Amino acid sequence: MGGMSTDELVSIALELAGMRRLPPDSEVYVPGERIERLLVALDVGTAELLLARSLGCDGVLAHHPAGGRAVLRFPEVLTRHVELMVEQGVEPTAAKAALQPLLARTVLRAQAANYDQVPAVARILRLPFLNLHLPLDEIGRRIIVETIERYRARLERECTVQDVIEALQTLPEFAEAETRIMVPVGAIDRPARRIAVVHGAGTNGGAAVAQAYFDHGIDTVIYLHLAPEEAERLRASQTGTVIVLGHVAGDRIGINRYLAEVERHGVEVVRIGI
Ligand SMILES: [Fe+2]
Numbered sequence: 001m002g003g004m005s006t007d008e009l010v011s012i013a014l015e016l017a018g019m020r021r022l023p024p025d026s027e028v029y030v031p032g033e034r035i036e037r038l039l040v041a042l043d044v045g046t047a048e049l050l051l052a053r054s055l056g057c058d059g060v061l062a063h064h065p066a067g068g069r070a071v072l073r074f075p076e077v078l079t080r081h082v083e084l085m086v087e088q089g090v091e092p093t094a095a096k097a098a099l100q101p102l103l104a105r106t107v108l109r110a111q112a113a114n115y116d117q118v119p120a121v122a123r124i125l126r127l128p129f130l131n132l133h134l135p136l137d138e139i140g141r142r143i144i145v146e147t148i149e150r151y152r153a154r155l156e157r158e159c160t161v162q163d164v165i166e167a168l169q170t171l172p173e174f175a176e177a178e179t180r181i182m183v184p185v186g187a188i189d190r191p192a193r194r195i196a197v198v199h200g201a202g203t204n205g206g207a208a209v210a211q212a213y214f215d216h217g218i219d220t221v222i223y224l225h226l227a228p229e230e231a232e233r234l235r236a237s238q239t240g241t242v243i244v245l246g247h248v249a250g251d252r253i254g255i256n257r258y259l260a261e262v263e264r265h266g267v268e269v270v271r272i273g274i
């Protein structure tokens with residue numbers, strides 16, 4: 001009696017995210033039942049697994065892929081970018097072309113992964129262990145979209161980039177974050193008529209994906225983070241605005257919503273760094 005299984009932890013995430021099955025970047029490495037005390041961290045390595053043991057946790061949840069198929073098949077979830085772009089009116093061929101270089105780089109990079117090290121340690125420790133990436137980011141994406149839409153609906157003038165930032169500051173994860181929401185491309189006083197919240201697609205789409213949005217009438221792209229050289233490329237093109245939310249703060253949106261549900265099921269959550 002009591003506690004949750006790894007399957008139940010997965011089901012709650014899928015339900016909240018409106019997904020039918022676990023996407024390729026999320027995996028149960030060591031299945032388990034009746035987990036009562038769950039260690040949760042953005043990144044889990046062998047140190048966090050041992051820490052879980054010494055803190056008396058009987059299960060571990062990572063957000064980012066921690067090994068196994070979730071690491072090797074991670075590139076597959078990048079195609080979510082194409083769906084998000086097409087939903088916003090980007091032509092499918094242009095959307096696929098914008099993603100292609102990032103996809104190719106990520107596929108090649110996956111060959112370098114020491115993919116079984118961390119799951120192997122969890123197996124030796126017989127410690128139930130899973131990661132939930134895309135589902136929790138999708139939960140977060142929906143909250144971010146709704147927050148902006150609700151705020152914008154109450155404005156009696158045209159929405160600006162600054163208004164979008166103020167809308168996001170109503171979320172405690174951003175209000176209390178150590179990082180500040182940034183505008184590395186464009187400016188805060190520009191209008192934000194068409195906004196793309198680009199989260200829950202593996203990672204940010206870099207300059208090419210943002211440019212595809214700009215080329216198809218979206219003036220404001222929201223990423224959790226963006227490499228400085230990619231921001232530089234977009235600044236040179238002078239076509240739109242990119243808002244960067246901060247990786248940890250942005251990931252916390254979906255994670256917090258999910259963990260609140262897990263706690264409602266009577267599981268004690270031990271957070272590391274989130
Ligand atoms: Fe995330």
Ligand SMILES: [Fe+2]
Pocket residue numbers: 064247251
């Ligand atoms: Fe992340």
